[in-house]
Amino acid sequence: MTIDSQDVGLQRGNLSDIQIVTKEDAIKSFVDVLNDTANKTKIEITALNAAGGLIVSDIADSFGEAVELALNTIHSGKAFDKLKNFVKNCGDMEKLEGVEKL
Amino acid sequence: MIRELTEYLSTGNNLSFDDMTSVMNAILSGTQNDKEIAEFLKNLAEKGESDDELLAMLNKMEEFAIHISPKCQGKVIDVCGTGGDKLKTFNISTTASFVIAGAGGNVAKHGNRSISGVSGSADIFEYFGFDLNSEPSKVNEIIEKFGIGFMFAQKFHPAMKNVANARKVVGGRTAFNLLGPLTNPAMVKNQLIGVFSDEYQERIIKILQRKNAETIMTVRSNHIQEQNLFTKKQHHYKNDYRLSRCGLTEGQLV
Numbered sequence: 001m002t003i004d005s006q007d008v009g010l011q012r013g014n015l016s017d018i019q020i021v022t023k024e025d026a027i028k029s030f031v032d033v034l035n036d037t038a039n040k041t042k043i044e045i046t047a048l049n050a051a052g053g054l055i056v057s058d059i060a061d062s063f064g065e066a067v068e069l070a071l072n073t074i075h076s077g078k079a080f081d082k083l084k085n086f087v088k089n090c091g092d093m094e095k096l097e098g099v100e101k102l
Numbered sequence: 103m104i105r106e107l108t109e110y111l112s113t114g115n116n117l118s119f120d121d122m123t124s125v126m127n128a129i130l131s132g133t134q135n136d137k138e139i140a141e142f143l144k145n146l147a148e149k150g151e152s153d154d155e156l157l158a159m160l161n162k163m164e165e166f167a168i169h170i171s172p173k174c175q176g177k178v179i180d181v182c183g184t185g186g187d188k189l190k191t192f193n194i195s196t197t198a199s200f201v202i203a204g205a206g207g208n209v210a211k212h213g214n215r216s217i218s219g220v221s222g223s224a225d226i227f228e229y230f231g232f233d234l235n236s237e238p239s240k241v242n243e244i245i246e247k248f249g250i251g252f253m254f255a256q257k258f259h260p261a262m263k264n265v266a267n268a269r270k271v272v273g274g275r276t277a278f279n280l281l282g283p284l285t286n287p288a289m290v291k292n293q294l295i296g297v298f299s300d301e302y303q304e305r306i307i308k309i310l311q312r313k314n315a316e317t318i319m320t321v322r323s324n325h326i327q328e329q330n331l332f333t334k335k336q337h338h339y340k341n342d343y344r345l346s347r348c349g350l351t352e353g354q355l356v
Contacts, residue, residue: 026221027229029192034200042192049194049321050201052294053181056317063236068200079204086200086248092231095112 003048010048013041024102034079047071058075061097104128104138111145114254122158129259130166139268143276151277156309161276163285166261170238170288172245174208177316182213182223182283183296193221195296203250210245210288214255226253238287245288258287284310291316298322 005012017039020026027050030037050073051066060066073079087096107117107125118124125142128134146155172178181195181202199209213223228234234254236244243252256262262278270274280302283295293310295318297303303320310318 015189015191019192020190020192020202020221021226023220023229026192027226028198029224033192033197046194046197046201049181049294049296050198050205052199052321053179053202053209054205054207056292056294056319057177057179057202058292058317059176059202059205059207069205070198073184073201073205079201079339082248082250083200086250087230089248090232090244090251091227095230 003063005044005048008048008051010044010067011040013039013044017041018045027099028102031083031096034074034083035081035100036074036077043071043074047074074083104134104142108138108142108145111142111149114149114151116152117155117158119154119158122155123162126162128161130162130264132261132264134264136267136271139265140271142303143265143278144267144272147272147274147276153305153312156277156305157312160281160284160309160313163259163262163281164289166259166340167285167287168238168258170210170242171243172208172242172251172288174246174249176206177292178208178210178245178288178290179292179294180210180212180283180286180288180290180295182211184280184283184298184302184321193223193226195294196223196226198323199250203248204244207249209243210253210286210290211242211250212253212255212258212283212286212288214282223252224254227254241267242288253287255282259285280306284313293318295320296322 018041020029029038029042033042036043038095047067047070049068051060051063054060054066054069060069084096087093107121107204112119129139179202181199183195193213195210196213199211203209215224216222217272224234232252235257241251241253265278269278284306286293291314293315295306297306297320300322303322306320307318
């Protein structure tokens, strides 16, 4: 089965939009997707992959529904809240705040 | 024993399940030398691993691993990949894991540092101050409490230190690249696995079916192939890698 991003309400993007070179790029991309400030391609490819996980989790039944839920989770701030809460309890908040300022 | 089996592999023969079980036991116990393990892994990769060989290796890796059993509401899943696409993208599976957890899912993420140290899942968790050497009981508690936690492969698969040097000697891909995502220490029955080839999309599902998996989705990004497709169909895409079909070819739901 092949999923076309356009069939599930997403746009096609360029590979270069999601490529990184340095560790700083990698960390910033991770945070920017979760706090909804990354470019559209990064957010959408994350949502598409998260959709697969939501189906496997039995939280969503179809890719269309799962992509919508994944995008809402990012846009509503729930994904970033999850990261913040995790870092606050199991990591170093200064690191996260530092990346947000970049 | 390992020398004889290495020789046997070099002539294109598959090892029996029992022979692979015995040799893996010897390797993971630390009784074999690096050079012999490297030769063995190299010959195995050159021949191409059979499903029985991979399953025997997988069983032994699990036997030597440290396990946890987080109790969560709903299913506990893992989201990871075999790597090997060489596309240098940001870490999509780790990012997606937090989205899944944010949407109410539970992710027991298993992973390692990337060779370059740039964007492996362990590199990211470590960057934000997560202790990669956290005790398994602590990681178990974290997954139960936050719906997401990280199991550092080196911590949960201590016997793999016995193959680390041999893998460096081989340099290229070995069976362990494929087996890493299949040996989740939380023994998850539900997984989303990114793979780099059509062949492995099918094979991973077959292998995990034999391990009593519930739902496995193998996905593969398709843009390299798509470029060729577009070249044929739409010339203006010729020099443009598109994430059409974006990135996802779904395997099958078990």
